[in-house]
Amino acid sequence: MAATKRGIVLMNLGSPDSTQVKDVRRYLNEFLMDERVIDMSYLGRLLLVKGIIVPFRAPKSAHAYASIWTPEGSPLIVLSKQLQQALQQQVPEPVALAMRYGSPAPWTAYDELLEKVPGLEEVVLVPMYPHYAMSSYETAVEYAKAAHAKGKYSFRLTIIPPYYDNALYLEALADSMKPYLQQPYDHFLFSYHGVPERHIYKGDVTGNHCLKVANCCEVNSEAHKYCYRHQCLVTTKKVAAMLHIPENKYSFSFQSRLGRDEWLKPYTAQRLADLPAEGVKNLLVACPAFISDCLETLEEIAVEGKDTFMQAGGESFTMIPCLNVHPMWVKAIASWVAEPIS
Template sequence: MKKGVLLVNLGSPDSPEPADVKTYLGEFLMDERVIDVPLWARTLLVKGIILNTRPKASAAAYKKIWWDEGSPLIVISERLQKGIQEKTELPIALAMRYGSMTIKKGLQELVDKGVEEVFLVPLYPQFAMATTETIVVLAEEIRKEFFPHLKITDLKAFYNREDYITVLSNSIERHLKNRPYEHLLFSYHGVPERHIRKRDITKSHCKMDGSCCITPSPAHEFCYRHQCLEVTRLVAEKLNLKPGTYSSSFQSRLGFDPWLTPATDLTIERLGKQGVKNMAIATPAFVSDCLETLEEIAMEGEEIFHEMGGKEFTTIPCLNDDEEWVSLVSDWIHDWANSETVTA
């Protein structure tokens, strides 16, 4: 069977104009794994409220970070695709979960090249309902409807793989070289607490009490919070970070339900108030810089820090098309092509 690879990232509006942003947000927020409430409630919230108020503000944010070549997320993902393609003879396609670069188009591109077996690579280190799960589920739905002859194998969450932690740690260390800092904040994309409980396969382990994420359990296989905190722990161990000089937080809250804490903006504010003058921030929930990292963290986060008296605010880029990262994903692809199995 001829093999091929489909890289899948989050997605982006076609332009930073309000109309395109509204279309993109509509698709994204109507996903039942993003806003996991009954359809009638989701429709009322998204189409009745959010899409009538948020697109203009989001468009303004996108315009701040938009590149001449297009959306940073798309451009960076294309660079990653190109780098990987140069290291393998397998056809490498790229798709987005939301937006015009659909998973169906990506699979069709591979099928047109004679591919019969696909390695699906969600570009997320940690498992979450609103990231990896929605990609895998949609890809299977599309396969059944349009490409029933295809075989799809997906890359599992790689948050704790030693090779990934090494590449991530090397990147962080390199970008912090000659940049003194007092505190390193690991900021992860936030999700509602109920998402964690919904994916607790034990139905009893996740208690959000500060201890469950460090207590061994089968629930960790699908626990986003545990996997985020584990990345922080492993990187801190790899870089020999001293206790008290680093911490974790979660960004991008939406709505009024409880979300994972502590919140990134409040953490940055607290650090500034406590007298921290030099801080650095990494965003290991993303492998490609995007709106959340370039605007919410690098712009809004820095502004908060300065308002609280902070001076130096160092934003560490995502792995993007880093040579080590390109080589690592290429290695995973070669492992799959040779053994048809990649383990987390």
């Protein structure tokens, strides 16, 4: 029986083309006009994003991007390319990159694979999002599916589901963190990208569980399949157990809040300001919602977060890098491609 002709697409968030304000403005407009990111009417979103948020945020974001930009370009893009190359050494199928915002677009990746594999029958899409959220995993997957349908491609699209509790992902994550536990620390903070509470309510297929039942994330429910908060808690607890971190020495929080709405709590920025007064002087921080280091880890946490913590009385602050191109992570993806998880 002939082997299926396949290709692989690694899909990440994306990045501005440069640190120039015009490029950052274009990127932010595309990102924030996504109805799964800011879920309001088109007109309301248009007025908010293009009339208020982007004009004020673009220059500030451009400065922040400039502080982390490398000679090769955006850290997220550079690291994504390195992951693509590392995976390509592990698998026979061609590997392409796609981004949800900016370039390369999904159709660019599909066309690249078609050129390399005439008669392509299947593309395995690997979203760089371990946890399900409408503003990350869902929007990336739906964008890739829409591009597939619009292009009327003949190959089938196989999508790797959220892997927040997959053993290979957890083992890679724990192994990437282990060396940092050799240094003295008082607390380990798992900081995840935040989402508005309304996104959690919208994702609750039961309509009466998420953020409504006491300890909702720990009470079994079919709502957990789409509950970002629950999935972040699972990752936190499982990795902490694998690393033998005592329960009183770790916690989780949510970063990158935008606007005045209620977002998932506790807020990372607030926890970083409060921890020194609670006796935490030496802090380790990891950001498991991100596969590749980017603005939210390299600038928001490693620079702004560190400043907040140290100015509040902290003595040492260490941000643990994302998985990036960790060998166990590359092997995990290769394994999923060989036998897609369900």
